Amino acid sequence: MDPIEQTARFLQRRGLRLATAESCTAGLIASHIADVPGCGSTLQCAVVAYSPEAKKQILGVSAALIERHGLTSEAVSLAMAHGVMAISQANVAVANTGVADDGAPDGTPPGTQCFAWLIRLPGRAALAHTFTETRRFCGNRTDIRQAASAWALQRIPHYYALATSTSQSPMRSPTLPISRSRQ
Template sequence: MKNMEEVAGFMREHDLMLVTAESCTGGLIAATLADIPGAGKLLDCAFVTYSVQAKQRCLSVSDQTLERYNLTSEEVAREMAQGALGNSRANVAISNTGVTDDVDDDIPAGTQCFAWAFRRHDGDKPGDAVLFSETRRFPGDRTEIRLASAEYALQRIPHYFGLLDAS
């Protein structure tokens, strides 16, 4: 599903409403979906938590997770997704954290960590969510990496939704 219209159609078909928790993408995941007509039925809200403090305050990312795994990690992305789901009426969350520049000797530019959290039923609490995560590395400059990351995050919704029955 390369086309965002197809992703939106899939979301409509499966009654999916999204919340995003974005760091590196700075709101581009939500903005990409918002470009689709009728997005108001698909997008609840977006958290742009660029700073460590915002991730902790808005999404309840723990000090221990940050210290143990690093800011650019699937573990942080997973806590971001769970925190967003807990602060939203959405039933699916996408989070993203990563680096676009060579700012860390240990983490190459373009490294992006994602998480997808699915609430199975309306009564589920955020802790009941089914979580998936992955790390990818995208080529290009800062803008190209951020745009590719946003599109990739949305395109993976059908894939992970399809794995829900197996989990």
């Protein structure tokens, strides 16, 4: 079983519902779950908020936050995750924003991807464990988007385990240094 299917089955076995808020991956994270037979009930919703306006209007990301941290930032991905969780019945939210190729006006290097995961444990719906990471992937535009979407899904079991082991209070993961994925 490939890692994406493993994650889909992980979500399914635990009765978890996933919501995604995607920018750079443009729906690939959700699409990977939908590709796994029998996992349709796991995917609650997917929002592709590619433009800054969509991030603001659909997900409630504030203009001030974007101005302060930039579009490719953990802060923006976290706000996107909060936004999609607020409009869904999901107990796992994954968000991603980044740069897949040259051309970022702020000089962010190609392949930079910022992620956020929110996990609500059963019986603690008001409390979401929060995790963020920034990674840098190599390759062309398609390679970067594919790698980022796979990474977003593959980290769910890891962060779910952290959330369940620290269920006393929410925590935030340390920011990982930008690293290159193995292609």
